[in-house]
Amino acid sequence: MQRWLQWSLLLIILIAAAAFRLTGLDWDGYHHYHPDERYITWIATTIERPSSLVTALDPHQSPINPFYWPPDAESEGIVVLQDEARRFAYGHVPLYLGVIATRLAEWLGPHLLPLLPVDWPLTRDILNGAGAIEFTHLTAVTRALTGLTDVATVLAIFLLGRRLYGTAVGLLAAAFLTVNVMHIQLAHFFTSDPYLTFFVVVSVYLMVVAVERGLKSEERRGKSEGRRAKGEGGRANVSLPLLLAAVFGGLAVGSKFAAVLLLLPLLLAAWLCYGQKCLWWGGAATAVAIFTFALTNPFALLDNTCQVISPAIRIGPIEIPSLNWRNCYLENIIAQSSMVRGSGDQAFTRQYTGTLPYLYTVEMQIRWGMGPLLGLVAFAGFAWAIWQVVSRQYSVISNQYSVLSKRFILALRPSPLALHLLPLAWFLPYFLTTGGFFVKFMRYMQPVTPFLMIYGAALIWQWRGRWRWVGVTAVLLFTSLYALAFVNMYSQPHPWVAASQWVFANVEPGTPLLSEQWDDALPSTMLFEGRPRRREEYEEVQLTWHTGTEELDNEQKLEQNLAQLAQAEYLTILSNRVYGVDPRLPERYPISGQYHQLLFDGALGYEPVYVTSRAPHLFGLYLIPDRFSWPDLQPPALVTEQLSARPTISFGRADESFIVYDQPLTIIFRNVGELTARQMREQFEIEK
Numbered sequence: 001m002q003r004w005l006q007w008s009l010l011l012i013i014l015i016a017a018a019a020f021r022l023t024g025l026d027w028d029g030y031h032h033y034h035p036d037e038r039y040i041t042w043i044a045t046t047i048e049r050p051s052s053l054v055t056a057l058d059p060h061q062s063p064i065n066p067f068y069w070p071p072d073a074e075s076e077g078i079v080v081l082q083d084e085a086r087r088f089a090y091g092h093v094p095l096y097l098g099v100i101a102t103r104l105a106e107w108l109g110p111h112l113l114p115l116l117p118v119d120w121p122l123t124r125d126i127l128n129g130a131g132a133i134e135f136t137h138l139t140a141v142t143r144a145l146t147g148l149t150d151v152a153t154v155l156a157i158f159l160l161g162r163r164l165y166g167t168a169v170g171l172l173a174a175a176f177l178t179v180n181v182m183h184i185q186l187a188h189f190f191t192s193d194p195y196l197t198f199f200v201v202v203s204v205y206l207m208v209v210a211v212e213r214g215l216k217s218e219e220r221r222g223k224s225e226g227r228r229a230k231g232e233g234g235r236a237n238v239s240l241p242l243l244l245a246a247v248f249g250g251l252a253v254g255s256k257f258a259a260v261l262l263l264l265p266l267l268l269a270a271w272l273c274y275g276q277k278c279l280w281w282g283g284a285a286t287a288v289a290i291f292t293f294a295l296t297n298p299f300a301l302l303d304n305t306c307q308v309i310s311p312a313i314r315i316g317p318i319e320i321p322s323l324n325w326r327n328c329y330l331e332n333i334i335a336q337s338s339m340v341r342g343s344g345d346q347a348f349t350r351q352y353t354g355t356l357p358y359l360y361t362v363e364m365q366i367r368w369g370m371g372p373l374l375g376l377v378a379f380a381g382f383a384w385a386i387w388q389v390v391s392r393q394y395s396v397i398s399n400q401y402s403v404l405s406k407r408f409i410l411a412l413r414p415s416p417l418a419l420h421l422l423p424l425a426w427f428l429p430y431f432l433t434t435g436g437f438f439v440k441f442m443r444y445m446q447p448v449t450p451f452l453m454i455y456g457a458a459l460i461w462q463w464r465g466r467w468r469w470v471g472v473t474a475v476l477l478f479t480s481l482y483a484l485a486f487v488n489m490y491s492q493p494h495p496w497v498a499a500s501q502w503v504f505a506n507v508e509p510g511t512p513l514l515s516e517q518w519d520d521a522l523p524s525t526m527l528f529e530g531r532p533r534r535r536e537e538y539e540e541v542q543l544t545w546h547t548g549t550e551e552l553d554n555e556q557k558l559e560q561n562l563a564q565l566a567q568a569e570y571l572t573i574l575s576n577r578v579y580g581v582d583p584r585l586p587e588r589y590p591i592s593g594q595y596h597q598l599l600f601d602g603a604l605g606y607e608p609v610y611v612t613s614r615a616p617h618l619f620g621l622y623l624i625p626d627r628f629s630w631p632d633l634q635p636p637a638l639v640t641e642q643l644s645a646r647p648t649i650s651f652g653r654a655d656e657s658f659i660v661y662d663q664p665l666t667i668i669f670r671n672v673g674e675l676t677a678r679q680m681r682e683q684f685e686i687e688k
Contacts, residue, residue: 001167009171010158017154017178020483021147021187024490027662029497030136031524034661037190041138045075047099059303066092067303067328077133089332092297093254094195098142105141142190150187153198154178157450160205165458172457177450179483182369186443192256193443199252200447203262206245207269207422214238214273238273246285250292257333265425272418300329342438347518347546349439351581351656358435364442367651368658374479381455389420423451441657485616485623492614495666500524502610509537514571516578517542545592546578553591562677569671571606575664576627580656583631594684600636603683605673608638613665621647625654627665
């Protein structure tokens with residue numbers, strides 16, 4: 001492929017990637033509807049330049065410590081806690097990058113605002129021409145930063161794909177990643193996963209560069225002993241990318257601890273490059289990664305004010321006493337580990353009860369994360385890539401050595417196929433570990449998704465004749481339309497914004513509004529009809545159907561909730577967080593699991609008066625996830641009417657984390673039957 005064509009196509013791909021990722025940054029009107037983003041941004045409002053080095057390093061005084069609310073911390077327009085511990089389950093790197101980017105935008109604003117149109121999103125939101133408070137401005141800037149980071153991931157995957165399979169595959173993999181809907185969605189949230197993914201891809205790419213240079217150096221030395229000096233110079237060419245790979249590996253771990261598995265391909269790269277000297281170089285690369293992590297996550301080491309107690313262990317006659325490790329970073333890692341394995345029984349993770357390890361993860365990627373065609377090609381490409389490495393490497397070994405030879409493993413080092421082991425050395429341990437978690441948020445797969453794009457592109461490109469172009473056209477066309485439909489969704493108001501406006505227009509201030517615990521509540525504070533309206537104008541009352549399971553899902557809980565329902569006038573259900581789970585788990589929710597179908601049928605005296613949603617759409621066709629068949633519910637008639645009022649298709653059930661933040665279905669009910677709690681109770685079947 002001619003170089004001008006290669007770079008022209010790459011430029012088009014990157015522009016498309018930026019357009020998909022930077023369109024709709026205000027997808028929620030900056031109301032902070034993503035809980036993880038909301039918490040990270042809340043903490044970011046307290047990150048300030050320390051007054052001195054002593055203050056900077058003091059965990060309880062430092063304004064840059066994510067694990068502690070600093071004394072006297074404040075930010076306009078929001079409540080900021082002070083002088084107490086806080087849980088921060090993420091790496092420092094995205095947090096610090098977001099704050100630095102915001103401070104840069106604040107500095108550039110006065111210089112650029114007079115030169116730019118006032119209605120541009122860049123002017124209004126990023127440079128804060130609208131004069132938003134820090135909490136909102138941080139959200140705008142950091143979402144843009146996340147989008148640009150994911151665009152950089154598209155570039156990095158092109159470079160990696162080109163190294164492994166050639167320019168055409170690199171371009172095709174970058175195009176696949178550009179239209180990958182999960183990446184587009186996550187690029188709109190200021191969370192750690194897109195940063196983790198970028199650093200992982202760059203780190204693996206640099207490992208491949210190092211090994212490739214090492215193989216070329218060995219080849220040159222093998223041809224001529226007279227070029228020994230030149231070969232030694234090649235070692236320097238190897239060590240630089242290897243150490244840079246370690247730096248990006250440290251940044252990846254500094255974004256999310258799961259990247260610690262990068263140590264495996266890093267050590268493999270050191271062995272492939274240096275052979276017998278691999279221990280020294282592997283140790284050096286590991287030290288660089290640790291130093292990078294410590295430099296960018298200082299309070300992972302400095303804040304030792306928490307309680308992290310390991311139990312006493314007896315091994316034969318030896319007893320290891322109980323220890324308090326005190327480290328706050330370790331405390332958060334342990335808490336997150338407990339959560340993802342399901343041992344903590346968190347209310348927001350019960351949705352994964354009964355889901356199959358690995359298969360559910362793959363299913364959600366094929367249905368929604370990538371779309372059916374790209375998803376099938378990607379995972380088929382992954383299987384093909386493993387087969388290629390195993391079969392070809394076996395051929396190399398069988399041709400050179402006996403299977404029982406002591407030099408069996410050395411057959412890997414001279415082979416160019418060794419390059420392909422590096423991405424797999426990251427992909428397989430990460431997928432086997434994460435795919436087996438009880439908790440299966442779709443974003444957990446983002447750090448391996450770019451590699452799936454390479455494998456899918458390589459699989460299609462090795463097809464012969466017209467089938468190659470049929471495959472490329474079908475996958476790119478279908479997935480591009482899906483991506484366009486998804487981004488079109490952001491042109492519609494967020495359902496919670498629309499529902500809040502309905503509340504302000506139709507419900508008297510002071511009216512109690514029922515909501516479901518573990519879901520959001522209406523209304524959101526906003527400008528409405530030219531004046532500020534606040535959530536506090538209405539009394540919020542929470543129903544506790546999702547709280548308390550087994551023996552705690554009892555008549556006392558039922559009576560308390562029914563008493564609230566009997567007294568209230570309005571009930572809001574903002575998403576499927578509760579009704580998507582409780583009816584599926586009758587053994588855990590024998591009473592609460594009956595509630596939603598009774599509500600939807602009108603048996604409790606409530607009828608829906610307002611329904612709103614938004615969904616990916618293109619050419620008048622809407623892509624609607626199936627929210628009701630999995631919990632075996634029949635939705636209210638008004639919901640069915642609205643969903644069937646326009647042409648729709650569906651990819652089936654959807655993971656809650658994919659639809660709850662930016663495309664929820666929101667229903668407001670009114671108490672028209674005015675039933676008593678006793679009358680409602682008669683509708684429930686309760687075992688005596």
